[in-house]
Amino acid sequence: MEQVTFTDSDGVLWNVREDGADDTRPLAADVSPGTTWLRFESELEVRRLWHYPDDWRGLSPIQLESLLDRASTVIARFRPARHSAVGADRRLDVRNRPAAEFPRPADRPTGGPRSQGGKEQD
Numbered sequence: 001m002e003q004v005t006f007t008d009s010d011g012v013l014w015n016v017r018e019d020g021a022d023d024t025r026p027l028a029a030d031v032s033p034g035t036t037w038l039r040f041e042s043e044l045e046v047r048r049l050w051h052y053p054d055d056w057r058g059l060s061p062i063q064l065e066s067l068l069d070r071a072s073t074v075i076a077r078f079r080p081a082r083h084s085a086v087g088a089d090r091r092l093d094v095r096n097r098p099a100a101e102f103p104r105p106a107d108r109p110t111g112g113p114r115s116q117g118g119k120e121q122d
Helices: 061-070
Strands: 003-007 013-019 037-041 045-049 072-076
Touching: 003 061, 013 061, 037 061, 045 061
Parallel strands: none
Antiparallel strands: 003 013, 013 037, 037 045, 045 072
């Protein structure tokens, strides 16, 4: 299967290939066997374009990006954000904090003239 690779204007590397023709079973109720589409695949997502030119393999990266912009997202792959430990405020990262560090509703101040201990402030 022939594949074309290009980098879009955001610096994302895309692999493009014609897909679907070799499948003998329908992928969805509204897709007949033998139907083809362009599959755009990057590290973060997969897109599908149903209507595309026959000469798509010879298109420039700008032209391929124009087709990419018309394609529908099929799979979005989300990756966790990278966090730097240098200078980071660990109090904001709640994933690895013990439950004892989180106040229970009864322990939280309710506002007004009372302190956290429930006694009137002077």
